[in-house]
Every structure is written in structure tokens, then in C-alpha cells.
Amino acid sequence: MATVAQARRTRRSWLSRIDQRHVIVYGTALVLAVTVVVPLAVMVIISLRPTEAIPPITGTDFTLDNYRTTFADPVTYRLLWNTALYALGSMAVGLVLGVLMSWFVGRTNLPFRNGVYPMALASFAMPGVVTAFGWIVLGRPRTGILNTIIRGMTGSDANTGPLNVFTLEGMILVTGVALAGSMFIFLAPYFQRMDPALEEAATTSGAGRLGTLRHVSIPLLFPGILTVAVYYVVIMVQIFEFPLAIGVTAGVPVLSVRVFLLTQPEFGLINYGLAATFAMIAMFIGLVLLGVYLWVTRQAERYQVITGKGYRPNRMDLGFWKWPAAVFVFGIFGIKIILPLLALIWASLLLYFQPLSMDALSLVSLDNYRSVFGSERIRNSLLNTVLLVTLAPTLSILLAALVAWASTRIKLRGVRMLEVLAFMPLAIPGIVMGLAMLVTLIRTPIWGSVWIIIIGHTIGFLPFGVRLLSAAMLQIGRELEEAGSTSGATPLTIFRVVMLPLVLPAFLNGWLWVFAHSIRDFTYPLLFSTPDNAVLATQIWELWTTPDIPKGSALSVLLVVFLMAFVFVIRKTATRFFGGTVT
Amino acid sequence: MEAARAEGEVEVWINWSEETVNALQDKWQEDFGWPIKITSVPKSASAATAEVIAATEAGQEVGDLGQPSTGLLLQLIEADAVEARDWVGLYGGRFPGVEEASNVYFDELAGYGLHFWDVLYEFTYNTNLLSEAEVPKTWEELTDPKWKGNIAIDARGYPFNFMLHSPDWDEASIRDLVERLAANEPVLPGRSRGDEVIAGEVAIQVGGCNRDDIARGAPIDCIYPDYTLFNPLIATPFKNAKHPNLSPLFAAWIVTDGFPTYASIQFNGRLSNPDSIEAQELARQSADRDITVVEQSDFAVVAEDEALRRSIGEFWTQTGGGG
Structure with missing residues (x-):
């Protein structure tokens, strides 16, 4: 019994020695490196490999053939x-x-x-x-x-x-x-x-x-x-x-x-x-x-x-x-x-x-509308869409909050790199970022699932969230955090209990922005499209190009009506609860 | 059979209407006494082939069934994305028609799929804009400048590649025809289905005749040109199919007992069947003029025709269209 208690104490003491700030900064950097840098590196490698349907990224034979073909x-x-x-x-x-x-x-x-x-x-x-x-x-x-x-x-x-x-x-x-x-x-x-x-x-x-x-x-x-x-x-x-x-x-x-x-x-x-x-x-x-x-x-x-x-x-x-x-x-x-x-x-x-x-x-x-509502594929795509527009904004804004918090509040080596990583998707076209993720994940179970689109949107829309939340966090004085720290709260507790509630309007603003962009984006869903991960955007494109223009139009109209209602409700809600802060 | 029943669903990478899917599900229930769920993913045969090859190479699952042309099936075989089967041994007892369907024109393709239906490339015309007498009857007439901006041609390169199977055409003469047609600034949809001609955006569309649209009242009709190009489609289960037991059973059924139900809604048939709408319409039109149906007989030409299709597709991409 004494041994178990001693082991627990030892573990606690080992854990307490880890600076949570390091965990936040380097953990977030790792997530960004895996989701941004690795795919881009794989894409660079694939562009230098011999032309094959799906080139392996291992191997030593590199060539400029793709570039020669392209520029010739x-x-x-x-x-x-x-x-x-x-x-x-x-x-x-x-x-x-x-x-x-x-x-x-x-x-x-x-x-x-x-x-x-x-x-x-x-x-x-x-x-x-x-x-x-x-x-x-x-x-x-x-x-x-x-x-x-x-x-x-x-x-x-x-x-x-x-x-x-x-x-x-x-x-x-x-x-x-x-x-x-x-x-x-x-x-x-x-x-x-x-x-x-x-x-x-x-x-x-x-x-x-x-x-x-x-x-x-x-x-x-x-x-x-x-x-x-x-x-x-x-x-x-x-x-x-x-x-x-x-x-x-x-x-x-x-x-x-x-x-x-x-x-x-x-x-x-x-x-x-x-x-x-x-x-x-x-x-x-x-x-x-x-x-x-x-x-x-x-x-x-x-x-x-x-x-x-x-x-x-x-x-x-x-x-x-x-x-x-x-x-x-x-x-x-x-x-x-x-x-x-x-x-x-x-x-x-x-x-x-x-x-x-x-x-x-x-x-x-109204037959096309009946057909759209009756279509099982469209119903399934609606479920995927709900999953996408719930998870992508949440993950993206949470990640953005961590990056913003680290970059505005934590003084550690490498924090600047975190910002650079987070802003990379801004400079890189969505189609390029998407392709990089596609070639990286094609041999994994994530390919073909809605998760690949969720990851794409989480990273693709990250820069906006970081910019928004960084600005919001810079406006908040450090007194409350210092008080929290003096009271013995860990950095993560301060982030959760002090910082997040203070930047809630910006957090919600960013969430809604990513939500709206996620539901109307066609780039990632089309690039990653398989029958199992179809979302509304994919279905609209599929119907239009089949071509079933009447049904494609019906689904487009329904999406626009939903988005207009969304914009209207958000503006009303924002005015009521945040005095117009959330738009 | 039990394994197939346990799987209970099949995903076809073919564009079928909801009406077709529902009718086939009902017919299956009637024939087998247990239900299946059919999901139709509207992919063109060429897009499906490219996706199946890439996904198979990456070790991913794909849909259950496609309907490639002979040239596309050859690509799937070369990429090891399909498997050969003894169709007659496996399903001939239950579906006697499998024996005939297992003839897929070339020994090299035997076992990989079953003959499903035939595309005959026609000139679809808008009946509000043209009468049957005004419609060009030959490929040469289509190059007349009076049709400038008034023709739609499949940007993927179909169907000119199939002319290679005729002794009267070679690559040079086909390319010459394509270039002269390009001078007429055709609209270039990425498919053969006739939305442009139904809407009246163009008067004529080169492609398969969409008789299901005619049945729905769309203002179109079709005529067979002097060289009517022929593209047999093969019902082909994929190697990495999601439902590996049900997909071959479904393929055997759809080309035999399920086929009349399918054909009655999709209006697709086999030229070898004299009762098919294609055969009857061909007989009617052949009464007044010469129509040569260009069938496929030389396997060496199959790979060549697919290469030519890609090349013509590239040509259309670079040429651009007249809108």
C-alpha cells in the first residue's frame, strides 16, 4: 500500500515538474507540424518523384521530370x-x-x-x-x-x-x-x-x-x-x-x-x-x-x-x-x-x-425538392455536413485559441514559429493545401472519410481564428492571469477559466466564421470526394455535373436559403447578446 | 449466397435514377426473397476507372460495380484492380443468361466482367429547333460551318476513338475530322449526356441517346449517323469492392434476370437483342439510308482507341470551346 502511494507521489512530482507552458507550445507546434509541414513536405517529394499513379514517398530516385514536362x-x-x-x-x-x-x-x-x-x-x-x-x-x-x-x-x-x-x-x-x-x-x-x-x-x-x-x-x-x-x-x-x-x-x-x-x-x-x-x-x-x-x-x-x-x-x-x-x-x-x-x-x-x-x-x-428531400444520399451528405460544420469550427478555433494564447502570453523559444506555422495556410492556396493532405493521407483510413475534410477545414481556416483571437487577447490586461497564477492555478486552468470566458465573443465570432465558410466551401470536399464523405457541397456539384441541373439547382436554393437564415439569425442574436460584436 | 446476403448492400459507380434503384431493389426482393440496398454513385466510367486504380494502388476500398468500356476495362486489368472469375461456373446454374453475357468480345477480357449494355453514339437533336430531315446524317455533314456553335461534343474525347475499329478510318483521318469539327466551335461538356441539347443551347449533341429523357417529355430525338460507333459496356465488380460477395452476384443478376427491369426504365439495351429499342430504331433508320455500325473485333485496337480518346480529350482541353 505504501508502495502504491509512493509511486503516485513520484508520478505527481514528475508531472508537476513539467511546465504546462511547454506542453501547450510544443504540443500545438507538433499538431501544426504534422498537419501543415508534413503534408507540404510530402507534396514537394512527390513532385520530385517519377510519375506514377500514387508515387511512394520512400525511395531514393528523384527526378525533375515533372517540372520538365510542366515547363515544356x-x-x-x-x-x-x-x-x-x-x-x-x-x-x-x-x-x-x-x-x-x-x-x-x-x-x-x-x-x-x-x-x-x-x-x-x-x-x-x-x-x-x-x-x-x-x-x-x-x-x-x-x-x-x-x-x-x-x-x-x-x-x-x-x-x-x-x-x-x-x-x-x-x-x-x-x-x-x-x-x-x-x-x-x-x-x-x-x-x-x-x-x-x-x-x-x-x-x-x-x-x-x-x-x-x-x-x-x-x-x-x-x-x-x-x-x-x-x-x-x-x-x-x-x-x-x-x-x-x-x-x-x-x-x-x-x-x-x-x-x-x-x-x-x-x-x-x-x-x-x-x-x-x-x-x-x-x-x-x-x-x-x-x-x-x-x-x-x-x-x-x-x-x-x-x-x-x-x-x-x-x-x-x-x-x-x-x-x-x-x-x-x-x-x-x-x-x-x-x-x-x-x-x-x-x-x-x-x-x-x-x-x-x-x-x-x-x-x-416541386418534384425536384421532393426528390432532394427523399434522397438517401443527400440525407447522408447532410449528416456528414452537420459533422463537418460542428467539428471543423470547434477544432479550428480551439487550436487558434491555443496558438493565440501562446503567442500573446507565453515567452518561450519557438513561440514565433507557432504563429508562422498557423499562418502558412493563408499563403498557400486551398487547393494546394488540400492536395498536400490528400497525397499524405491517401494510404490511411482517414482518406475517404469525412475526417479528411474536417482536418482540411480545421487547418485551412486556422489563420483567421488566430488573427481574431490574438487581437482579442492583446486587449486583455494581464492582471487576472497574474492573480490566477498567484492563486496556484496552472497555465491550462488559467487559459480555461480566465482567458476563454474573456474572449468568448471573439471565440464565437471565429466559430461562426469558420462554420459559414466550412458549409459553403467546395474546394476541400471536391478534392477529397469519395462516396462515403459526401457533404452538401459535393452533392450540389455532383448533381450539377451529372447533369441533373434541376435537382442541383433545388439543392443550391435550399443551401442559400439556409445560409441567409443563418446570417439573419446571427445578426439578430449578436445584436441582442453581444451588442453587435459577433457578425 | 449467405455471405452475399449478410452484406446486404451494393454500391454501383454508375449514374442510375432513383426510379431505377427502387425498381431494381423491388425486383431483387421478388427474385431472391431478401432485400438489398443499392446505392448509385453517379460517376462516369472514365472517372470511376481513374479513381478505382488510384484507390486500389493505395490499398483502399472502392465501390462494388462499374460499367467500363473495353478500353477502360483493359486499364483496370493492367492495374490489377479487377479479378477474373468463372462466371458460368459460379452463376450459370441460377442465371442461364450469364453464358451469353460472359462473352465480352475479347478473350483477353474474359472473366473480368459481363456484357451489360451497348452505347451507340448518335446525333441527339432538339426537336424544337430541327426536324429529323434537317439533322445531319453523316459525320462529314457535321463539319458544315452552318452548325458553328450549335453542336455539343463530349470533351473527354468520346466517341471518335471508336472510329479506329472501322477499316474506313485511321488515326490521321479521325484527327482531321476532329480538327474540322473544332473549327465549328463546339460546346464541350465533360460528358455525353444531353443537357445542352435538351435546353436548346445547341441543336445537336454527339453522344449516347438518352431515351429516358425522351420518355420524360424532353424535346429531343436521336438519329444514327453513317458510321454509328459502338461501345459495349461491361458490368465489372472491382477487386477492392466494399461488398466482395454481393457484387459479383449482383453483376450476374443485373445482366440477366434483373436486366429487363433495368432496361425498361433506363432504356438501355443490347444491340444483339432484336427486340431492344436500339436494334429496332436502327432497323427503322437503316431502311432509308446506309448505316454502318462500327463494332469492335480487333483487341490490338482497344488499347489504341483508349490512347486516342485521351489524346482527343487533351486536344479539346487545349482548344477550348465556344461555350
Whole structure:
């Protein structure tokens, strides 16, 4: 008996000697290394191995064949060119619209301007693929609903156009308009919080409106706008959904889609070696662009004129033009949300897709919705989706909280590395990160299960959570933690009892953000897709490409309606419980 | 049989409608007196083949049954993703039709699967846009510039590869045809199913005729071109099938006793059956003009045709489409 007690004491004393801070920092670092660094290393190795269906990562024969093949193929340069045109073009369209919206909302007497923010958030409820599907129904050259209407109204004899979504220009316009809402959210603060004293000084000095705009307002806003522009180029090089839905049919393949199609080939075997090589190129471009972004951000901060003060900018009276301006601003949301949603509703009510006509009205029924609700595969995918959107946000935000806490509160060697590891998924395109995980896990039982998507989302969405929670933790004084420490609480107890409750609004905010992104993401679910791990996104894609456009449309509409209800409820709840902190 | 019954479910990597699945489940219950659950995963045969090969090599389980073409089955065999069986010995007693179905055209493919149904590549046309008389009847007519932007062709490279089985065509003449068709800026969906033509986005689609859509009232019909290309599909259980006992039994059943139920809903049949809709329609159209059905007879061409398909698929990818 005495021996058992002594053993327990010895163990306790051994445990007590372990510094929990070490466990947190190095344990978290280990998790991140295994989930981020190892897959990337495997991907690098596979890109250097001879081309096989699934190259083993062991072995000593390395080759640059995949790189030689890639760079000797003229298609690669076409991909890079398309990617550059698409990224810059979409960013430019989104930026022009976003700047105009921000100016109207922030600096003019635009009617109903308080409704623009909620609309921008509501546009979040339309996943990129769903928006693209809606626009395919609207903008197909011959039978697109908008084309049919425009030709009817103008009495045109042509049987195609005037719109054609299946072109690079069409894809850029659709993506650019879809970006405008989120770019507005980034840009609006620059317009709303700009110190009006500088403009007033210019006006007092006799400068006219245009002169003030040219010599004062634009130079003041330029660094901020440039930062947003570069950030969106980074995003657009990575984006996957629009080019997959529209670009493949349009014959405008981009880099991210090439990586995906090499893992899901219709005319050949899966080529992970080549996919990894293209992924390496995408990763390199992503890292370079991130470097540019960080440089631009640093430069922009030198000219910062936006402060935390609640300036009230002078609002320009637009006179009669405020009404056309309102039509323009809300029209953008109409183009982004209402038109594609109406198009999908129309498609979802038909037994087989037909253009808008009186004859087609006889085909209208709710059969597709009944079929969607009755489908066992869709019910199973709903269960997987519930598992995904419950676990991925929880794991991601818990991990983010640990990283944020360690980086803001613990002084140990290697803490900075923790942040670097956590932010790596930000620089690496989702399709690349996904491919790295796929080639690493393909021989494990995790492949083919919903867990591979959960891991993908946990890591892929980690940087946002870390940034959010780090900011929240930095605002909290150390007194409470010091009190806890003085009272003998362990670091983990302090984290659980003191820190987590204090950052609860940020924690919930991050959880909801990951939830919403997880449910609308198509990249990881499509890349990891097997019959057993189908989620709603996979099912929508599968139905659309089968093709069963009516049922695919019905499921898309249901997802959007759910997401809109979600956004609405969250805003109401946030206002009630957190005074709007959670959005 | 008991092991198959214990497994109780089968996952087919074939696109079957819910109606088909339900009817087959009912028919199975009627035939065997015990139920099975059929899950249809809508994958194309080419995508299923690539996924099965990769998953098998990685030691992962895959679905139970696919319907590859002869060329894709050859790839599965080379990748050791399927197993040969003595179908007649195992199931011939219960399903006499297995003997005929076990003839999969080539000795090299024998035992790996059972002849399921035949795809005959036709010109599907939108009846709101064209009358049967206006529809091109030959591949050459399809290259007429008047069809510019008005044709849909499967971006995966089908069905031009099957022309290799005709003595009248060789790789050069096939590539020439494909290039001249490319000048007509075809729409290039990644499949042969006719959504574009049903919607009226194009007037003509090259592919298998979707008679189930016609039965649902879709405004389409099909004609056989001068060289009607033929693609026999083989019901093939995979080596790493999730349900290794039920999958071969199900394959033997679906190509024999279960086939009439399947064919009555999916409207797919075998050309060798004179009562099949394909055979009857072919007889009707052959009465007015010459139609050559290009069947497969030389095994050496099978591997070549699959390689040509990939090459044409790459060509379409690089060409892009007219939308």
C-alpha cells in the first residue's frame, strides 16, 4: 500500500515538474507540424518523384521530370496567362465597384445606405459555385434567361447573346461582381473614417470638389485601396470555384483548376506527381504575392490617416442623382444575389431545364425538392455536413485559441514559429493545401472519410481564428492571469477559466466564421470526394455535373436559403447578446 | 449466397435514377426473397476507372460495380484492380443468361466482367429547333460551318476513338475530322449526356441517346449517323469492392434476370437483342439510308482507341470551346 502511494507521489512530482507552458507550445507546434509541414513536405517529394499513379514517398530516385514536362508544355504558359488575366481582371472589376459603393455609402447622402452592410453580409450566403451556376442559367449564349429576355425586349433576330458567360470576360465579370460586396466591407472603413480636416483645408484653400478629390482624397485613400487590391489578387490566384464551374466549359483553364483536374481526370489516370508540380507553382506564386501584400501593407501604414477616432465625414449631396446611385449600389447586390437565385429557383422547378417561356411554365412543379428531400444520399451528405460544420469550427478555433494564447502570453523559444506555422495556410492556396493532405493521407483510413475534410477545414481556416483571437487577447490586461497564477492555478486552468470566458465573443465570432465558410466551401470536399464523405457541397456539384441541373439547382436554393437564415439569425442574436460584436 | 446476403448492400459507380434503384431493389426482393440496398454513385466510367486504380494502388476500398468500356476495362486489368472469375461456373446454374453475357468480345477480357449494355453514339437533336430531315446524317455533314456553335461534343474525347475499329478510318483521318469539327466551335461538356441539347443551347449533341429523357417529355430525338460507333459496356465488380460477395452476384443478376427491369426504365439495351429499342430504331433508320455500325473485333485496337480518346480529350482541353 505504501508502495502504491509512493509511486503516485513520484508520478505527481514528475508531472508537476513539467511546465504546462511547454506542453501547450510544443504540443500545438507538433499538431501544426504534422498537419501543415508534413503534408507540404510530402507534396514537394512527390513532385520530385517519377510519375506514377500514387508515387511512394520512400525511395531514393528523384527526378525533375515533372517540372520538365510542366515547363515544356505550352499549356502551362496559357494557364499562367489565364490565371493572371483572371485574377487581375476580377480584382479590377470588384475594386471599381467596391470603391464606388464605399464612396456612395461613406461620403454621400445615398438613400437607405444603412441597408448596404446587411446586404453585403447577406451576399455571403451565396457560395461562389452557386453564384456561378446561377449565372450559367442566366448567361448561356442561346438559352440563358437574361439573353432570352434581352433579345425579346430588343426584338433581336439573333439566336445567341448578347451575353456569354462562357468566356474569360464573362467569368471575370461574374467573379468581379461577386467580389464587390466583400471588397466593400474592406474598403468602406477607409472612406468612413478618413479625417475630413484635410479635405476641409483644401476646400478652404479654394480647391473645387474635383481638385480636392484629385489632390487630397484619392492620395489619402490610395494606400488603403492598393492594400485591398493586392490582397484580392492573392485571393483570386487561389480561387477555385468560379473557374471550375465556368472556366472549364469556357476553355479558360487556370492553375487551381488544373491541379484539381489532374486528381480527377476524365481522360487518363490520376497524376499526383504532375498535380503536385502545378501545386508547387501555385504555392510559389501565392508566397510571392503574399510578400508583395505584406510590403504594400507596411508602406501603406506609413501614410495612415485613418485613426480610431470616430470622424464624421462630410457627405456630398448628390441631389437627384442619389436615386440612380442607390439603384446602382443595390443593383450590384441584385446582380450578385437576386438574379442568380431567381434563375436557380426557375431551374429547380423544372423536370428538365428549359429557357424561360410560357410553354415551359407547364413543366413547373416541386418534384425536384421532393426528390432532394427523399434522397438517401443527400440525407447522408447532410449528416456528414452537420459533422463537418460542428467539428471543423470547434477544432479550428480551439487550436487558434491555443496558438493565440501562446503567442500573446507565453515567452518561450519557438513561440514565433507557432504563429508562422498557423499562418502558412493563408499563403498557400486551398487547393494546394488540400492536395498536400490528400497525397499524405491517401494510404490511411482517414482518406475517404469525412475526417479528411474536417482536418482540411480545421487547418485551412486556422489563420483567421488566430488573427481574431490574438487581437482579442492583446486587449486583455494581464492582471487576472497574474492573480490566477498567484492563486496556484496552472497555465491550462488559467487559459480555461480566465482567458476563454474573456474572449468568448471573439471565440464565437471565429466559430461562426469558420462554420459559414466550412458549409459553403467546395474546394476541400471536391478534392477529397469519395462516396462515403459526401457533404452538401459535393452533392450540389455532383448533381450539377451529372447533369441533373434541376435537382442541383433545388439543392443550391435550399443551401442559400439556409445560409441567409443563418446570417439573419446571427445578426439578430449578436445584436441582442453581444451588442453587435459577433457578425 | 449467405455471405452475399449478410452484406446486404451494393454500391454501383454508375449514374442510375432513383426510379431505377427502387425498381431494381423491388425486383431483387421478388427474385431472391431478401432485400438489398443499392446505392448509385453517379460517376462516369472514365472517372470511376481513374479513381478505382488510384484507390486500389493505395490499398483502399472502392465501390462494388462499374460499367467500363473495353478500353477502360483493359486499364483496370493492367492495374490489377479487377479479378477474373468463372462466371458460368459460379452463376450459370441460377442465371442461364450469364453464358451469353460472359462473352465480352475479347478473350483477353474474359472473366473480368459481363456484357451489360451497348452505347451507340448518335446525333441527339432538339426537336424544337430541327426536324429529323434537317439533322445531319453523316459525320462529314457535321463539319458544315452552318452548325458553328450549335453542336455539343463530349470533351473527354468520346466517341471518335471508336472510329479506329472501322477499316474506313485511321488515326490521321479521325484527327482531321476532329480538327474540322473544332473549327465549328463546339460546346464541350465533360460528358455525353444531353443537357445542352435538351435546353436548346445547341441543336445537336454527339453522344449516347438518352431515351429516358425522351420518355420524360424532353424535346429531343436521336438519329444514327453513317458510321454509328459502338461501345459495349461491361458490368465489372472491382477487386477492392466494399461488398466482395454481393457484387459479383449482383453483376450476374443485373445482366440477366434483373436486366429487363433495368432496361425498361433506363432504356438501355443490347444491340444483339432484336427486340431492344436500339436494334429496332436502327432497323427503322437503316431502311432509308446506309448505316454502318462500327463494332469492335480487333483487341490490338482497344488499347489504341483508349490512347486516342485521351489524346482527343487533351486536344479539346487545349482548344477550348465556344461555350
